[in-house]
Amino acid sequence: IQMTQSPSSLSASVGDRVTITCRASQDISNSLAWYQQKPGIVPHLLIYAASTLQSRVPSRFSGSGSGTDFTLTISSLQPEDFATYYCQEYNSALTFGPGTKVDI
Amino acid sequence: EMQLVESGGGLVQPGGSLRLSCAVSGFSFSSYWMHWVRQAPGKGLVWVSRINTDGSRTMYADSVKGRFTISRDNAKKTLYLEMNSLRAEDTALYYCGRGGRIEQLVLASWGQGTLVTVSS
Numbered sequence: 001i002q003m004t005q006s007p008s009s010l011s012a013s014v015g016d017r018v019t020i021t022c023r024a025s026q027d028i029s030n031s032l033a034w035y036q037q038k039p040g041i042v043p044h045l046l047i048y049a050a051s052t053l054q055s056r057v058p059s060r061f062s063g064s065g066s067g068t069d070f071t072l073t074i075s076s077l078q079p080e081d082f083a084t085y086y087c088q089e090y091n092s093a094l095t096f097g098p099g100t101k102v103d104i
Numbered sequence: 105e106m107q108l109v110e111s112g113g114g115l116v117q118p119g120g121s122l123r124l125s126c127a128v129s130g131f132s133f134s135s136y137w138m139h140w141v142r143q144a145p146g147k148g149l150v151w152v153s154r155i156n157t158d159g160s161r162t163m164y165a166d167s168v169k170g171r172f173t174i175s176r177d178n179a180k181k182t183l184y185l186e187m188n189s190l191r192a193e194d195t196a197l198y199y200c201g202r203g204g205r206i207e208q209l210v211l212a213s214w215g216q217g218t219l220v221t222v223s224s
Contacts, residue, residue, distance in 0.1 A: 033207075033210040035211075042217070043149060043211070043214055044214075045211060045212050048204060048210045084148075086148065086149050090207070093163065093166075096141075096148060098148050099148045099149075
């Protein structure tokens with residue numbers, strides 16, 4: 001399974017609504033996770049099962065989708081949200097998407 | 105406090121071998137699937153391998169199949185990755201990760217990583 005993400009990077013401002021798209025090359029049901037990684041920092045799980053928020057993840061993060069098309073939405077971008085976001089399928093091998101960098 | 109601490113990385117020549125370890129504490133190691141993920145400098149995340157709770161089921165990325173072996177010692181609370189026939193493209197920071205409580209195929213907790221450099 002191949003995973004693609006769009007855009008590869010975006011510039012946004014604090015308070016903006018941000019949407020990142022992830023697409024799988026075949027149906028993966030809802031077996032999709034999202035991770036956040038800041039420079040020099042270990043990745044952090046945000047969402048699994050396409051839309052289930054991991055514990056202690058702020059509610060401004062949300063995920064949706066099933067099958068092949070998925071989105072990660074940040075409802076109101078905060079300064080600490082500037083990072084790279086990766087989707088990952090776990091329906092077969094655990095394939096990561098190439099990442100989307102969100103910067104100012 | 106949950107901790108995952110990788111070790112064993114270093115500089116190795118092409119064709120050489122290394123054994124990575126991931127010592128864990130703060131959770132019931134034998135109850136969780138474990139994973140290895142790598143990240144080349146300045147690049148994205150690449151899943152490498154996973155192992156189930158008792159070590160009876162393993163899975164590998166195509167790029168490492170036949171060269172890498174994942175294993176675990178539940179008594180020692182340690183995960184391993186034996187890496188043979190190393191190539192320059194294996195150069196990366198290697199993270200161990202713990203599966204989630206509900207979904208074991210996602211990486212809910214990560215170590216800090218150990219750097220593997222394959223170069224002559």
